[in-house]
């Protein structure tokens with residue numbers, strides 16, 4: 001057994017785990033991070049880089065952490081969101097002017113965001129990083145949790161007061177803790193591609209519900225748009241096999257001509273979609289966050305934004321406990337995190353899952369109800385405000401980092 005002691009061991013150095021390391025740093029905590037994949041950086045941006053939509057609240061968190069400043073002018077602001085259904089009546093518009101903000105959210109290349117977070121991680125001197133290294137076993141004792149880590153041909157044991165599972169949808173931390181998860185295969189895949197439309201997107205994000213599933217068009221720099229097109233799983237190979245011209249033609253048919261003709265398409269890739277929601281998020285000396293706790297359908301661009309709010313709340317709870325001389329791995333401390341996050345996690349999961357189910361069903365009365373809901377959303381300012389606040393990631397009790405207040 002090793003006598004290495006850390007206060008917090010973060011398993012998983014994806015966007016969520018790496019952001020947590022940044023948020024916890026600088027507060028007198030001894031941190032460890034374990035990431036299985038080699039950190040890769042590509043210096044050149046390409047036409048095909050995948051984008052993420054970030055809520056306005058996520059910008060606040062990254063700005064308070066000093067990460068947003070590293071992105072320069074890469075993020076493309078979203079000024080408006082237009083929600084509609086193909087071939088049916090009903091449309092709703094959300095606008096930044098209703099909220100007096102510069103943008104409802106932003107679209108940023110995942111590659112650029114990842115590099116900015118990684119640059120920050122590499123500057124932290126209170127983080128011991130094990131990478132590439134894989135967490136194998138986890139045991140929880142009274143005073144500490146122990147994780148065994150394989151790094152090359154070496155196995156070592158780390159001891160920490162709290163272990164955070166930020167290790168994605170197939171979380172080994174979740175599994176080793178014996179925490180079950182509700183899983184639902186949507187039998188859909190998301191096909192991702194970048195396209196160039198004839199007309200300027202004017203910083204509008206489009207969410208269009210079609211009979212095969214939802215489709216999003218996100219504004220990107222240089223007049224491009226990122227397409228997230230949900231298709232039935234059995235139709236995925238056909239879409240991937242189309243020529244660029246055929247793909248653009250099908251996209252045009254589904255999306256329509258709001259942006260004129262689609263003129264260029266980049267490489268397509270596909271992601272099978274399933275819902276994974278863990279039954280518990282907190283145990284003595286352990287907590288799971290991000291996709292390890294909730295892997296959502298990308299329909300509303302909520303997944304990472306939700307995970308980043310987990311980060312902001314968990315960092316606040318742990319730093320506060322540490323300041324008060326409490327044990328950050330004690331169950332009553334971690335339960336504060338669990339209680340605070342429950343509402344947002346449930347709400348975002350229900351909203352996302354509900355949208356997929358309601359809008360993937362072509363039952364005629366349901367289509368009429370959807371049209372009425374969209375018209376209602378468009379016309380009733382209170383309803384629009386509530387949906388916009390959730391989209392902006394500012395619903396409910398906000399953690400300090402999301403209010404621009406450092407920990």
Ligand SMILES: Cc1cc2nc3c(=O)[nH]c(=O)nc-3n(C[C@H](O)[C@H](O)[C@H](O)COP(=O)(O)OP(=O)(O)OC[C@H]3O[C@@H](n4cnc5c(N)ncnc54)[C@H](O)[C@@H]3O)c2cc1C
Nearest residue numbers: 012014015016036053135167168290291298301303304305
């Ligand atoms: C098509 C698509 C579009 C999306 N668009 C958006 C969007 O616009 N906006 C948005 O907010 N979200 C979006 N999402 C969701 C978003 O991508 C995820 O929510 C987010 O990336 C999850 O990050 P994570 O760090 O929790 O998990 P992951 O990215 O899965 O990271 C987990 C990390 O843990 C590591 N790991 C796993 N096991 C171990 C182990 N045993 N030991 C060590 N390391 C381990 C892995 O190597 C990995 O790096 C989208 C998702 C998809 C599929």
